[in-house]
Amino acid sequence: MTAASGVDAASTIAVVGTGVAGTTAALTLRNAGFTGRVVLIGDEPDEPYRRPPLSKDVLRGTMSPGRTRLRAPDTWSQHSIELRTDTRVSGVDAEARRIIFADGTGLDFDRILLATGGLPKVLPQARGVGGVYTLRTLADVSALHGVLAAGSRLLVIGAGLIGSEVAATARDMDCAVTVLEAQPAPLSRVLPREITRVYEELHRASGVDLHTGVDVRELIHEGDQLAATDAGGRVHSADAAVVAVGLDPRTELAEHAGIATGDGIIVDEHFATSAPGVYAAGDVANHPNHVLGGRQRVEHWLNAQEQGAAAARAMLGDRTPYSCVPWSWSDQHGVTMHVCGWPEAAEDLTVRGEPGARDFTAIARRHGRVVGAVGMNRPAELRALRKVVSAAPHAEQAVLADPATELASLASLEVAGTSS
Numbered sequence: 001m002t003a004a005s006g007v008d009a010a011s012t013i014a015v016v017g018t019g020v021a022g023t024t025a026a027l028t029l030r031n032a033g034f035t036g037r038v039v040l041i042g043d044e045p046d047e048p049y050r051r052p053p054l055s056k057d058v059l060r061g062t063m064s065p066g067r068t069r070l071r072a073p074d075t076w077s078q079h080s081i082e083l084r085t086d087t088r089v090s091g092v093d094a095e096a097r098r099i100i101f102a103d104g105t106g107l108d109f110d111r112i113l114l115a116t117g118g119l120p121k122v123l124p125q126a127r128g129v130g131g132v133y134t135l136r137t138l139a140d141v142s143a144l145h146g147v148l149a150a151g152s153r154l155l156v157i158g159a160g161l162i163g164s165e166v167a168a169t170a171r172d173m174d175c176a177v178t179v180l181e182a183q184p185a186p187l188s189r190v191l192p193r194e195i196t197r198v199y200e201e202l203h204r205a206s207g208v209d210l211h212t213g214v215d216v217r218e219l220i221h222e223g224d225q226l227a228a229t230d231a232g233g234r235v236h237s238a239d240a241a242v243v244a245v246g247l248d249p250r251t252e253l254a255e256h257a258g259i260a261t262g263d264g265i266i267v268d269e270h271f272a273t274s275a276p277g278v279y280a281a282g283d284v285a286n287h288p289n290h291v292l293g294g295r296q297r298v299e300h301w302l303n304a305q306e307q308g309a310a311a312a313r314a315m316l317g318d319r320t321p322y323s324c325v326p327w328s329w330s331d332q333h334g335v336t337m338h339v340c341g342w343p344e345a346a347e348d349l350t351v352r353g354e355p356g357a358r359d360f361t362a363i364a365r366r367h368g369r370v371v372g373a374v375g376m377n378r379p380a381e382l383r384a385l386r387k388v389v390s391a392a393p394h395a396e397q398a399v400l401a402d403p404a405t406e407l408a409s410l411a412s413l414e415v416a417g418t419s420s
């Protein structure tokens with residue numbers, strides 16, 4: 001904490017959102033030596049928990065919901081963090097530095113972090129239709145447990161990361177699974193075409209009835225049957241549907257406070273919003289991309305965690321600009337994929353190993369610079385590449401493809417790349 005930070009032992013820092021971004025921020029404030037008041041507020045009834053297992057072990061029934069808890073229950077009191085669950089913030093007055101709660105009470109703050117995450121996008125055709133589910137919270141997974149069992153028929157609309165994982169888990173549960181995806185392939189938003197093919201094969205080999213390029217026009221629930229009709233007039237029937245077509249960042253508090261938004265809450269490299277004293281981090285934050293330029297909003301666990309920590313330090317006066325590279329993983333049909341950087345931005349792809357054998361690393365270049373990678377069964381190479389992507393060096397494809405190349409050493413190519 002520096003004198004210039006403007007916060008001291010008499011200050012209050014409020015954190016809205018008890019997801020990984022908010023909780024990490026609250027704990028980082030304490031670990032960084034902040035001795036003032038920390039109030040951590042979330043509208044979910046549960047203690048802070050991890051979302052990634054929801055579409056995997058928790059849905060499958062191999063992990064109890066209680067085991068998703070992020071921290072031991074006494075963590076918050078031990079760190080003198082006032083945890084308020086089941087508490088909705090209905091407004092933030094950025095000028096008066098005051099939170100208004102849904103019950104009409106208020107809280108004055110000196111700094112506030114908005115770590116409000118997002119909600120599953122609503123498919124207009126599915127609005128109000130029975131038998132249609134989304135998956136974001138523990139309550140959602142509990143509702144799905146009520147309808148999924150061996151032999152039940154599940155329709156998954158959207159084959160992004162969450163839809164694909166739900167489809168894979170439901171197959172593990174011996175459900176009959178049909179996936180309808182609007183794009184030409186699953187995971188199109190996050191992976192280059194060459195790699196999405198691996199997933200098409202993986203889904204089909206695991207018994208998923210995968211349909212791509214499908215425009216769902218109508219969803220009807222009659223009796224206990226659900227029917228989705230696509231633009232070609234084909235009807236796909238099921239007992240239930242999971243709609244997983246993306247995330248809407250929860251920007252409403254920022255918008256009502258007059259803070260700049262646009263696909264998320266706009267922040268600078270210190271997570272500061274357009275309003276003094278107000279910060280944002282995690283899935284909701286739209287921040288500068290130090291490798292590709294422009295801005296981005298990332299919806300991955302490790303980013304939300306790293307951003308929460310970085311935002312907390314920034315609130316205490318740390319001026320180190322945030323420059324982390326996205327990192328995520330996905331478990332589907334017994335195969336774990338790791339992704340770093342921005343492989344979807346690839347102009348060319350260098351593949352080490354054998355995609356068909358699900359043992360490979362694919363390295364994405366843009367303008368000759370390494371900007372991302374995706375791999376199966378090669379976590380060490382992916383970890384090395386995360387550091388490489390941060391430096392985004394120029395590298396020849398022949399060098400990247402050579403099994404003798406130590407990938408970690410490529411990060412130092414930046415010097416050669418920038419000076420040439």
Ligand SMILES: Cc1cc2nc3c(=O)[nH]c(=O)nc-3n(C[C@H](O)[C@H](O)[C@H](O)COP(=O)(O)OP(=O)(O)OC[C@H]3O[C@@H](n4cnc5c(N)ncnc54)[C@H](O)[C@@H]3O)c2cc1C
Nearest residue numbers: 017019020021043051052089116117282283299300301328
């Ligand atoms: C099913 C599922 C599986 C996933 N799997 C993976 C994976 O394998 N790998 C990976 O990298 N990522 C995965 N993710 C993504 C990852 O979990 C998210 O990126 C991360 O949890 C985002 O954390 P966050 O703190 O930014 O937001 P959130 O976890 O969404 O937390 C925001 C919190 O703020 C609360 N809130 C919002 N508005 C208010 C308000 N006005 N008042 C009070 N509280 C409010 C919300 O209710 C919520 O509890 C998965 C996500 C889901 C849903």
